[in-house]
Amino acid sequence: MIVSASYRTDIPAFHAAWFLARLAAGFAEVRNPYGGAPYRVWLRPPEAAGFVLWTRNIKPLLPELAQVAARAPFMVQLTITGYPRAIEPRVIDAEAAIAQAKALRRDWGPSAVVWRYDPILVSSLTPLERHRSGFAAIAAALQGVVDEVVVSFADLYRKSARNLAAAGRRHGFTWRDPEPEEKRALIAELAAIAAEHRTRLTLCTEPELVGAGAYPARCIDAERLSQIAGRPILAREKGNRPGCLCAESRDIGAYDTCAQGCAYCYAVASHERATQRIKALDPEASSLS
Numbered sequence: 001m002i003v004s005a006s007y008r009t010d011i012p013a014f015h016a017a018w019f020l021a022r023l024a025a026g027f028a029e030v031r032n033p034y035g036g037a038p039y040r041v042w043l044r045p046p047e048a049a050g051f052v053l054w055t056r057n058i059k060p061l062l063p064e065l066a067q068v069a070a071r072a073p074f075m076v077q078l079t080i081t082g083y084p085r086a087i088e089p090r091v092i093d094a095e096a097a098i099a100q101a102k103a104l105r106r107d108w109g110p111s112a113v114v115w116r117y118d119p120i121l122v123s124s125l126t127p128l129e130r131h132r133s134g135f136a137a138i139a140a141a142l143q144g145v146v147d148e149v150v151v152s153f154a155d156l157y158r159k160s161a162r163n164l165a166a167a168g169r170r171h172g173f174t175w176r177d178p179e180p181e182e183k184r185a186l187i188a189e190l191a192a193i194a195a196e197h198r199t200r201l202t203l204c205t206e207p208e209l210v211g212a213g214a215y216p217a218r219c220i221d222a223e224r225l226s227q228i229a230g231r232p233i234l235a236r237e238k239g240n241r242p243g244c245l246c247a248e249s250r251d252i253g254a255y256d257t258c259a260q261g262c263a264y265c266y267a268v269a270s271h272e273r274a275t276q277r278i279k280a281l282d283p284e285a286s287s288l289s
Contacts, residue, residue, distance in 0.1 A: 001041075001042075001047060001048065001049060001053060001072045001235070001248065001250050002048075002049055002050045002051070002220055002225065002247055002248065002249040003043060003048050003051050003249065003250055003251075003252060004051075004220060004249070004250065004251040004252070004253075005019060005051060005053050005054070005252050005253065005272030006054060006055070006253025006254075007053065007054050007083045007219075007251060007267075008033070008251055008253035008254055008255050008257075008267050009253040009254060009255070009257040009258040009288065010054070010057070010190070010258045011054075011252075011253060011288075012053055012055040012060060012061040012262060013055055013056060013057040013058075013059075013258075013260070014257065014258060014259060015058075015257070015283075016060035016061040016285040018064040018065065018283045018284075018288065019061070019254045020061075020064055020283065021284055022043055022069055022252070022286070023068065023071060023285050025286070026043055026044040026149070026168065027040050027041060027042050027043055028040070028041050028252040028286065028287065028288075029044060029286040030250070030251070030252055030254075030255065030287060030289070032289040033254070033255055033289075036218075038287070039250075041250045041252050042130060043071060043252075044071055045071060045072055047088050048071060048132060048226035049070075049072060049120055049233050049234070050073045050074065050075070050228075051073070051075075051233065052069055052073045052074070052075055052076075052077060052081070052219070052220050053068075053074055053076045053077065053220075054057035054076075054077045055076065055078060056078070056079045056080075056092065056097065056260055057082045057097070057100070057102065058076055058250060059096075059100060060099050062100065062103060062104075064234075065107070065108065069108075072229075073225050073228040073233070074112075074225075074228070074231070074264060075111065075113070075114065075224055075225060076104055076112060076113045076114070077114050077150070077219060077220065078100065078101055078103070078113050078114065078115060078116065079097075079115075079116040079117075079118060080094050080097040080099060080102070080115055080116070080117065080138055080142075081094070081117055081118070081134070081288060082134050082137070083121070083126060083164070084088070084100075086094040086125060086167060086170075086171035086173060086263070087121065087123070087125060087173075087263045088096075088260065088262050088263070089235070089260075089261040089262075089263075090259060090260050090263070091260050091262065094138060098138065098141045101113050101142060101145050102145050105145045106159045108228075109228065110147065111147070111224050111227045112228065113145070113146055113229050114146060114149070114219075114221075114224075115138070115142055115146045115149045115150070115199070116149070116150045116151075117135055117138070117150070117151045117152055118148055118151055118204060118266060119153060119154035119155070120151060120153045120154060120186070121153075121154045121175060122153075122175060122176055122178050122182075123168075123173050123174060123175035123176070124173045124174045124175070126272060128178070128182065128186055128252075131186060132189055132193070133185070135190050135193060136193045139193055139194055139196075139197040139199060140197055142197070142199070143197040144198070144201055147198070147199060148192050149199050149200070149201050149202070149205060150202050150203075150204050150219060151187070151190060151201060151202070151204070151214075152203060152204040152205065152215045152217075153177075153178070153206065154177075154236065154264045155266065156177075156236070156264065157266050159266065159268075159269045160264050163264070163265065163268070163269075163271070164263045164264050165264055167263035168263075182210070184209055184211075187201070187203070187209050187212070187214050188212040188213065188214070189215075191212060191214045192213060194213075195213055200215065202215045202216060202217055202218075203213065203215070203216060203242045203244075205239070205241055205243045216243075218245045218247065219246050219255060220235075220246035220247045220249045223248075223249040226236060229249070234240075235248050236248050252288070253288060254287070254288035254289035255267050255268065255269075256268050256269055256274045256289075257274055257278060257288050258274055259271070259273055259274055259278055
């Protein structure tokens, strides 16, 4: 089984010590966020076939990645958007994240890191033109570092819409969901920019926007992990929602445990509560929840 760490929280940024302790123990306990029974995810071979690390800041885990690789091959989904602080108040600067991507490429090879420009939020602070220019600047800085960039438009679920509305009132910005024609046009432009910098643009669960140089994404990517490992990593396709082409995985994170404070976040109902939970977490606990 491929282990996802984690699309529910930023484990490398905020829970690196906990993750390393769980690697040493060989397992993590996960409480089903939808009310199901808790379950155990094994973090050692042969049960753990590979790791996908999702983060905006790999720095706390960067010196310890050899411990991860000793268990199973890993890849990093590294989000770099460069949005204003009103939208991403505690995310590291794009320049720092780009430096991390370069370090991952240098130390772990050309397949180790995938850039995520995700989610695309169209707002009065981040209009369409800002996405074109900001994306182009990051793509240029990452030329020769990454071979894939994953994009998607913001899905504003109830709690993320509530947090975004609060941030908009506090900082005086508005946002909107672009029309389908606008989305297709922007994706075509971003795909062309990415191609100029030898990067393939893929779409995370946006099948209606595929085309014009944009391809479906596989964020949990057994093929990439196989390239890294130098041997086949076998996992059936089992997406999390319609249109998702990810390989089957088990996620070991927990909602409401990330303190990046992103205004559009679907994984945090209360940024204040998440910060308190992080402070209270025992790094030796078997579970993040």
